[in-house]
Amino acid sequence: MxxxxxxxxxxxxxxxxxxxxxxxxAKYSSDHNFPNMVYAVPVCSTIGKGRIRRLDSSAAEVMPGVVRVYRHGKVPPIYRPIPHDRTARIDESRPPFEDERIYYNGQYVALAVADSYEHAKAAAGAVKVEYDAETPNVSLDLSDGFNDSMQEESKRGDVDAAFASAPVKIDETYVTPVETHNPIELHASVATWDGSRFVLYETTQAVMNHQAVMAQMLGVPRENVQIVMKFLGSGFGGKLWPWPQAMLAAVAARDLNRPVKLVIDRSMMFTCAGHRPRTQQRIRLGATPDGKLVSLEHDYANHSSISTVGHFRENCGEATPFLYSTPNLRVRSNVVDRNVGTPTPMRGPGAVPGLFALESGIDELAIKLKMDPVQFRLMNEPKLDESKGMPFSSRHLKECLTQGAEKFGWSAYKPEIGSMRRGDITLGWGVASCSWIAGxxxxxxxxxxxxxxxxxxxxxxxxxxxxxxxxxxxxxxxxxxxxxxxxxxxxxxxxxxxxxxxxxxxxxxxxxxxxxxxxxxxxxxxxxxxxxxxxxxxxxxxxxxxxxxxxxxxxxxxxxxxxxxxxxxxxxxxxxxxxxxxxxPNSTDPQLRNYSFHSFGAHFLEVEWDAGIARLRVSRVVTVIDVGRIVNLKAARNQVEGAIVMGVGMGMLERTIYDPRNGRPVNNNVADYLMATNADCPEIDVTFLDYPDKLLNEVGARGVGEIGLAGVAAAITNATYHATGVRVRELPIRLETLMEQEKGSTTRRA
Amino acid sequence: MIDFALSRASSPAEASEQAAKSKTAQQGAQVRYVAGGTTLIDLMKLDVETPVRVVDINRLELARTERQPDGSLRIGAMVRNADLAHDPNVVRDYPVLSQGLLSGATGQLRNMATTGGNLLQRTRCSYFRDLAYAECNKRTPGSGCSAIGGHNRTHAILGTSEHCIATHPSDMAVAMMALEARIHILNGQSEREVPIGEFYLLPGNTPNLENVLKPGDLITYVTLPPPVAGARSHYLKLRDRASYEFALASAAVVIHVDGERIRKARIAFGGVGTRPWRSPEAEHALEGKAADEATFRAAADAALRNAKPQRDNAFKVELAKRCLIRALTTVTT
Incomplete structure (x- = not known):
């Protein structure tokens, strides 16, 4: 155009x-109300692994307003979805109540339906469940994934020989914690049934996929399921695919022949609606003394739920094969089962935790080489996508780095740890590149x-x-x-x-x-x-x-x-x-099949470190983004600024903590699960390069929703190292880590 | 949430009369007052609090802050946290209280939360709040403690017992502790006054009992003694994020430096104690000494000497010390 x-x-x-x-x-999914509607509240398991020995709903069933209590053996059929059907994607494929086993803490074990939310909630609380409990595996150490069963995702050259003989190298392991999507809008399903056809009001990021999954799991023709979602109170990936509450609401609506509303509560968001899984990533890098990358190896594992419940691979190597020029490269991955709810994509899945590891490793290597981290990146910029041997449709990462450096004032960077100050505060500067797939x-x-x-x-x-x-x-x-x-x-x-x-x-x-x-x-x-x-x-x-x-x-x-x-x-x-x-799709277009489509960017970031009180805050971020032509500057800026704030949360605050004894999330509410508040927001300066990617479409626009989050956490830990000398390889940064590891700081500058 | 009756009290005496029907004013109370509701409603939704009657005291005329003839400041129990924080008398004479209030919760919560309610704020211990855990001595006396051996990064290191390590969450009460506030309590026709230092109980083997309140007791006022001439005060709160988080450690300091020497010091900690934690040890280490870093460090060491960290919160010992040292440094320079 x-x-x-x-x-x-x-x-x-x-x-x-x-x-x-x-x-x-604006009418959100849970705002839909219908005559004769009933309300459903799930009962959640309180153990992390085992079996339901006895479930007694007799008291609940006679409580005021109660219509029905569903449970294993007392629920209409819910079918499994067709495996690997790309048009009907779902991460937790086990239908709710399929068996009496408990695979994770918080799993739905019953559903109380009543004439009001309050009655249903009271009834759910009155369902008595006895368990044969076993010890769940919620181990935080994912080393059991680092073995011969790792899957090779990308390979070129001879990485083993190159790494062994590299004059300068690093070999470090990075960890990202479980993060829970916490959109303000809770997952909700309002299900209606007219005798032959469902109309389902769902909190979904994919009405077509949702329709396909629900048709399979409800056992009805696709045309008998209509999905409606007019406004979403955000999803961040957590609402891409259906979750068990959707099937429960629908089967109850059909069974009772009444509209059913099921809005899960915040604690259920932490167990029954996905999360970004924990990852453990080993990065091995080798370089020549003058800073040419000769070897890059990225091995990682993520946790998933027990595989009969769901199987989720966090694609941490998404950007690794093409971000830098190196003749030798290998990316391998694995998934390890834990007694946790099923993970699902979260904004920038794979690339976001993956680039935390890779961009930390690059920083560590640059420091080891005594090179400026911006220069090191520029030196290793590839001319084409070396993993595929294809040109990039449009790649301007170099300009992101140089323009970002200029806007940030990087020329004033002094590499000595703790050497930059503003009054009594130590400043730390960090940089990281980012990338996200385009298509x-x-x-x-x-x-x-x-x-x-x-x-x-x-x-x-x-x-x-x-x-x-x-x-x-x-x-x-x-x-x-x-x-x-x-x-x-x-x-x-x-x-x-x-x-x-x-x-x-x-x-x-x-x-x-x-x-x-x-x-x-x-x-x-x-x-x-x-x-x-x-x-x-x-x-x-x-x-x-x-x-x-x-x-x-x-x-x-x-x-x-x-x-x-x-x-x-x-x-x-x-x-x-x-x-x-x-x-x-561009992937099947013969004109486009020989191009590599990606977006790029660079973050320059400053932290303030007040050692006397162990206070670390992100103070300033300059980001330059290359996502093709911008369609709506306001919406695009909003996406990138929001993603940077989310990155501050990822670097500094966010983690879902499971009780080590039973796998129950400890901080399962938005007061205790820390995300960035307005007061945590740094000064943010976003620039779009605005080079149209005309191969992708006539306007030249790529997407802008996710890339801003990738790399931010690494820029924060890189800046933190610069300020404190403490290299944080497990997110989020915690003040106790900085206090313990900052050399000689305990008696300094109180 | 279970069904409950809601009534509205038109006078303090009437509220007290209704609450007197409860068997206890502590955990498990059958009758609860509701003011801002920021703790109570939350806990009722979790079924941690299950009163059969809730008495709404929002219409009581206890929402004024008044300077008394003796120079003290009388704060009505229904004064909202936001109003108190910005009260000109508080800002001028008791900055530690204004700063403490403003460091707590969020603007929205401070607009609702009241002075009396904040004094009675309940712990944020996840195990206390989650009925999936049968073991909680604060909820169910004698059942055990799930936090010991659980995830306890935010738990207390001072005043704990083998039965409970729950942290008292208030910032306001910590500041009031350093200000030696007095709490006025009405019960039926009788009134009494309790120094805040005697108001809170240690958990010991009865963590379900958190303070001295009895059935029918209604907090009506809090009085702050006249400001000490020449004294300065400050509240410093340390936490992971910049806003809306309970303290990992906080310090309230009221200090009077006369020339080179510290004449009077009142020190209290938040985020580390099972109750708002007044530290006579720190005060003793400060009074009569020079206001310098060595003194501050000695006071911090003294204050934390008896700290008993758990698996995940050993860092709080050092953090609390740094917090006190910085607060003292700030207020004396």
Missing amino acids: ATTPASIIGRAVPRIDGPLKTSGT RGACKATLSLRDDGTARIACATQDIGTGTYTVFAQVVSEKTGLPLHKIDVVLGNSSLPPGPTSGGSMVTGTVIPAIIQAADAAIRQLLTVATTASDTPFQNRKPEELVLTEGRIQLKSDAASAVPFETILKRANIRTAEGEGNSG
Whole structure:
């Protein structure tokens, strides 16, 4: 699309759904209420492993308002999903109540349904469960994954020989903890059943996938399941795939023939709705004394739930094979079972923990080489994706690093530990690169130009709070010239033309070609109408002689001939001109199959260290991001700034703590699970390079939702090392670690 | 949450009368007052508190802060934390209290939480809050303690017993401890006054008993003694994040330096004790000495001499010391 300076693409357009949200009129999934609706509250296991010996719901069943108590053996069938079906993805594939075994603490063991939430909750509390408890395996040490069963993910050269003979090397292990997605909106399912068909109001980032999974697990044809999700109170990946509460609500609705609302509580968010798994990663790097990387090895394991419940691989090596130039490289991985709930993707899955390890290792190696960490990165910049031997579609990491260094003031960097100060405070500076996959999936969209002068664009994707509604409207506006307020964007319903999952930062790149095609087709139809309808100035003209400009049809040769398109439709007595558009995945496009698509960026970060009181705070972040063309500057900035704040949480605060005796999350609420508050937010300066990646789509836009988080934690630990001399290799940084390890600091500067 | 009756008291005496029907004013009370509700409602949702009657005291006329003829400051039990923190008398004469209040919770919580309620704030011990653990001596006397042997990074290192290591969570009460506040309690027609230093109980073998309140007792006021001329005060709170987190260690200091010597010192710690932790050891180590780093360090060492860390919180000993030293340094320079 040839955009002009006046183009709406790239502008900081406020969200079109903003007023609905700020006025409280946006209807989230759990806001749906129906006559005769009942409420369901799960009962959760209090042991981490074992078997239900006895479950007594007799007292609960006779409590006021109670309708039913479901449990293993007393629940309608819930089927397993088809394994490895890419159109029906789910991480916890064990249907709830499938057997009497307990695989993790907090697992659903019963469901109380009553006429009010309070009655259901009281009943759930009155269900008595006795267990034969066994000792769960919640070991934090994942070394059991480092063995011959590791899976090789990428390999080139001879990494063993290269590492053995490398003159300068590091060999270190990095650990990232379990992080729990904590969107403010809890997972919720409101299920309705009309005797043959389900309409399910779900908190999902993927209405199409959700429909496919629910059809399989409920045992009904796909067309008998409709998924609706109009607004999401954020997901961060935790709402990509269905969780057990969705099936429970649906089978209860069908069984009782009443609408069922099931909103899980915050503690259940920590056990029954996914988490970013714990990872343990060994990085081995070898270099020549002048700083050329000769060997890169990345071995890692992540924990997952017991494999009969679910199996999740955290792809920590996502960016490792192509981030740096090195002739010898190997990435291997493994998954180890633990008695924990099933992990699931969390913002930047794989790359985010992976780049913490890799970008820490690179920093350690640069220090060992006595090289500036920015220079070291620039020196090892690859010319192409060496893992695939393909060119990058568009890679500007060098410019991210140089521009970031300049904006941050990196030239003032003094490498000696603790050497930079501001008053009584020690400053630490750190840098880290980041990367995230770019791509395009399949998508259909339909555009209708209506005789009231408005347009309607429809697609079964969804806006998860990131601005997708607005991006759709912007592209339609760009193509039709209609103002945003005349464009209805209809998303979040599985009965619309199938659209993409809101995950992997793929939506924007995926939907744009489909929208453009749909618009072109609708405009063609409109122009055809204009040439055939009677009583228009264009009768008997050829459609090719016409053009739609700012919502008006005109002869290309005569601007004065312009007529509002709705006038033409009205005269023709046609309600809408319609067009359908399709996007296909870049991976199957023969033109694109030989390119490597990724986004890049660099974070420069400052910490303040007050040794006397062991207080570490992130004070300043400068980030330069290369994600192709920016579609909406406001939404894009919001994504990256938010991701940086999340990165501050990852580096400094976030971890789900399990009781070592029973695998029960200890800090299972948002007061005790620490995330960054406003007071923890540093000064943030984000720059977008804005180089269009025209191979991916006509606009040249890649996704921007995840990349900002990758690398931040490493920049923090790198800066912390610079300030304190303490190398933190296990997140989050804890003040006790700094106190214990900072040499001689206990008596210094109180 | 179980069903409960809600009634509204129109006078302190009426509230007291209703609460007197409870068998205890401690854990397991059948009648509870609700003011801001920031602790009580939370614990009721978790079924940790299961009162059969909740008496709403929000209409009681106890929401004023008044300077008394003797120079003391009388704070109504219903004064909200946010209002108290910004009260001009408090800001001017008792900065330690204003700073302590503002370091606690969030703006939203401080707008609701009250002076009386904050004094009675319950511990954040995860094991106390989670009914999945049968063992909690504070909830169920004699059942055991799950925190000892569990994850106990945030637990207490002072005043613990083999029955309970739960940390007292308040910042406000720590500041009041250093200010030697007096707590006014109404019961029916009678009134009494308890120095805050005698208000809180150590857990010992009855961690379910947290303070001296009896059924029918209603905290009506807190009085702060007149400010000591020439004294300065300060509250410093250390924690992982910059806001909305309980203290890992905090220090409230009120100190009067006369020339070179420290004439009077009142020291209390938060985040480390099973109750707001006044430290006579630190005060003794400070009074009469020069206000310098060596003295501050000696006071910090004295204060923490009897600390008993658990598996995950040994760092609190050093952190509390650094906290006190920094607070003293700040207030004397």
